[in-house]
Amino acid sequence: MTKLSVNINKVATIRNARGGNIPNVCRVALDCELFGADGITVHPRPDERHIRYADVWELKPLLRTEFNIEGNPTPEFIKLVKDIKPHQVTLVPDAHDAITSNAGWNVRKNFDFLKAIVSDFQEIGIRVSIFIDTDLENIELAAKTGTDRIELYTEPYAELFPMNREKAIEPFIEAAKLARQLGLGVNAGHDLSLENLSYFHTLIPWVDEVSIGHALISDALYLGLNETIKQYKNQLI
Numbered sequence: 001m002t003k004l005s006v007n008i009n010k011v012a013t014i015r016n017a018r019g020g021n022i023p024n025v026c027r028v029a030l031d032c033e034l035f036g037a038d039g040i041t042v043h044p045r046p047d048e049r050h051i052r053y054a055d056v057w058e059l060k061p062l063l064r065t066e067f068n069i070e071g072n073p074t075p076e077f078i079k080l081v082k083d084i085k086p087h088q089v090t091l092v093p094d095a096h097d098a099i100t101s102n103a104g105w106n107v108r109k110n111f112d113f114l115k116a117i118v119s120d121f122q123e124i125g126i127r128v129s130i131f132i133d134t135d136l137e138n139i140e141l142a143a144k145t146g147t148d149r150i151e152l153y154t155e156p157y158a159e160l161f162p163m164n165r166e167k168a169i170e171p172f173i174e175a176a177k178l179a180r181q182l183g184l185g186v187n188a189g190h191d192l193s194l195e196n197l198s199y200f201h202t203l204i205p206w207v208d209e210v211s212i213g214h215a216l217i218s219d220a221l222y223l224g225l226n227e228t229i230k231q232y233k234n235q236l237i
């Protein structure tokens, strides 16, 4: 079964636009769970322009499903994750000023760094996932860091999908097959949507979890959160 983790950063972005507490990020997270989400993802960035560190603390005791914290492992981020102890941490190499994550790790270049952080988190019982593109050598090296999972960066799939879905999915099938052979769990995320999710899932049904924010929250403007989550879950059957 492929789980749906809802990334609620966009909800915090709307709240932050006015400085008050509307919409209430915790309430939305709990409603996502109620409506069928299998997990909640947050991505606290150093400037806290979306989810704030304080939100992560507030969410922790409330959530009943899987909590995934993703982000660039700066010393502050590492401390936060170790203090919170979520089910999963996803390591993402996003630059300070990036609008959103726009690349996976170059594992060769960061091998020692990643290996050390992976075992650090695992020692205290946190599952680790490394955000990565479909480069096969990179995936082999990721396995050698000892990580539990990789998260495939699906933006290139989403971009090519409307033009040529067979070509778009090809490198993802190869990458996910290799990851499975290497004993890695596979997550996927970025620009997945009601248009492209079902095809992705049909061809790579062994993906453990998809993490979806932007399209899902945007769809909720038209469909409502409850119906939106149900429709995304239906793509994963």
Ligand code: PXP
Residues within 6 Å of the ligand: 007, 009, 043, 070, 090, 092, 100, 101, 131, 151, 188, 189, 190, 191, 192, 211, 212, 213, 214, 215
């Ligand atoms: N996975 C990672 C590592 C991300 O950084 C993001 C965006 O914050 C997502 C998944 C979700 O991407 P989207 O918002 O495009 O669904």
